[in-house]
Amino acid sequence: MAPAVAQHGREAATKTPAAFETEAAxxxxxxxxxxxxxxxxxxxxxxxxxxxxxxxxxxxxxxxxxxxxxxxxxxxxxxxxxxxxxxxxxxxxxxxxxxxxxxxxxxxxxxxxxxxxxxxxxxxxxxxxxxxxxxxxxxxxxxxxxxxxxxxxxxxxxxxxxxxxxxxxxxxxxxxxxxxxxxxxxxxxxxxxxxxxxxxxxxxxxxxxxxxxxxxxxxxxxxxxxxxxxxxxxxxxxxxxxxxxxxKTAASRSDEARKLVEWAYRTFEARKLFEAGATVGEAGVFGGASGSVALAARAPVSVLVRREGGDRLTAQIIYTGPVQAPVAAGAEIGRLVVLRGDAPALETPLYAAAAVARGSLPQRAMDGAVELAGGWIRKALRRE
CATH class of the missing domain: 3.40.710.10 (DD-peptidase/beta-lactamase superfamily)
Structure with a gap:
């Protein structure tokens, strides 16, 4: 099994405000x-x-x-x-x-x-x-x-x-x-x-x-x-x-800290991405009655964005998959990572929104065949 990533982009606006600059290393x-x-x-x-x-x-x-x-x-x-x-x-x-x-x-x-x-x-x-x-x-x-x-x-x-x-x-x-x-x-x-x-x-x-x-x-x-x-x-x-x-100095430490804080409160406001319990995405399930399980966060997912716009937010769902059935409702499956540009902006765990029972014997056999074939393909790619 390998880490799986689902990615979605959300762009706030087109106007780009001036970035903050600091003397700090x-x-x-x-x-x-x-x-x-x-x-x-x-x-x-x-x-x-x-x-x-x-x-x-x-x-x-x-x-x-x-x-x-x-x-x-x-x-x-x-x-x-x-x-x-x-x-x-x-x-x-x-x-x-x-x-x-x-x-x-x-x-x-x-x-x-x-x-x-x-x-x-x-x-x-x-x-x-x-x-x-x-x-x-x-x-x-x-x-x-x-x-x-x-x-x-x-x-x-x-x-x-x-x-x-x-x-x-x-x-x-x-x-x-x-x-x-x-x-x-x-x-x-x-x-x-x-x-x-x-x-x-x-x-x-x-x-x-x-x-x-x-x-x-x-x-x-x-x-x-x-x-x-x-x-x-x-x-x-x-x-x-x-x-x-x-x-370089204690005075610059104080000044840079104060400027950073003032800039942040002036520049950002909260934006809700998902309500608590809302489906954020899906994870693939191996050997289950369903081939996937919905993923949700337990609390509202919010991120601060620039008041004037310009932030490009990219959401990634990361989990090790496919997830092995059975899957209990509420089980922690992976995490949601939100990037602002290339920088991490938010990371929160994601949980199974519903249970997934073990599949029938034919379903498990089919999943096994697909996973085996995928394994051969991954091995072949690694050798090249």
Whole structure:
């Protein structure tokens, strides 16, 4: 069996508005409600995540809090490794937790997400998993689970390491997961400031108090890779999640993020492609009472398009087929991928709209003969 693709084109209009341009080396902007990619610039190119690695650290801390393994009042000790590597002596971003002190998880979480404290991230990792390497193994496992195929974690803080790499697309996917999975805990990202050890520090995310609706996530900086930001903004009930990397200054990072968000809200509007439960297409069925099954999405399928027109949308139904009968109603069969030009705009799973029973013996025999012949043809084509 081979992946099958059904393709349909939908053109919005003929007028083409000016494209957005950014100084960022890599960038992606996503409408969170639909998953529509509104802007993409080298979004799969690798870069060092720096402190954006803390978004994954936060995800695992949120998991531990949600499961009851720890509470905000659980105390973790500040080890010499955490203090020396990520604390005051390191010269990097820190919450300045004291060596061998006991610190509440709730305070460590704020130290990590508001102040981008490397010491807080390491203490949390050690407290939850017993050691930072053991915690990093969980980070890697979680990355695979979320489909972050181009991301590798080496430490919990994001401190420079040549083995620690990600992409703008992966960081955006991770950010959306954190926002959706733990909406209450996610609010820590938006706290404007935090004071620890008599040191008051403002939120390092430059948009939190400068842009209406900005509520997270994390900045990043490396000497070689420049300034980066994974951010989220909600205006008029519409959340945008974006990642920008490779900027030369902190000021340009703020400016480019603000311009990107303003451009998106000014440029796009939602367009519904399919109602919930509406037939999107069909998948071929092998050995069934019917030779095909209708496919539908469980929720309405919408995508953002430019208000002035000019977007050419192409919809592809991708599945591994033909699908083997019997097919249960509601079974996940494949996915709908919507492209804006050549760039991904939306991806959503598709399900069998109805059951397909096993066919009669003659029907199965005929399907088998057709599949066998198709297999010979595919083999012959591969040899040429």
């Amino acid at each position: 890599q960038a992606i902007l996503i409408d969170d409600a639909t998953g529509s990619v509104l802007f993409d610039k080298a979004a799969d190119a690798p870069f060092a995540p720096a402190s954006m690695a803390k978004i994954m650290t936060a995800a695992l801390v949120f998991e531990a809090l949600s499961s009851g393994k720890i509470t905000p009042d659980t105390m973790f000790r500040v080890s010499e490794h955490a203090w020396r590597t990520g604390g005051g002596p390191s010269g990097g971003s820190a919450m300045f937790a004291l060596l061998n002190s006991e610190v509440r998880v709730g305070d460590l979480l704020r130290g990590m997400l508001v102040q981008a404290g490397n010491d807080a991230a390491i203490v949390l990792a050690e407290g939850i998993a017993g050691s930072e390497p053991a915690f990093v193994a969980r980070m890697t496992e979680k990355a695979k689970e979320l489909g972050l195929i181009r991301t590798t974690f080496v430490n919990a803080s994001g401190l420079p390491d040549p083995g620690q790499m990600t992409t703008a697309r992966d960081m955006a996917r991770l950010s959306r997961h954190v926002i959706a999975a733990w909406p209450e805990l996610y609010r820590v990202f938006s706290e404007p400031e935090f004071t620890w050890n008599k040191i008051r520090q403002r939120n390092r995310n430059p948009l939190v108090q400068a842009v209406n609706g900005a509520d997270g996530l994390q900045t990043g900086y490396t000497r070689d890779g420049g300034f980066a930001l994974a951010g989220s903004v909600v205006q008029n009930g519409q959340r945008l999640v974006f990642v920008l990397t490779g900027l």
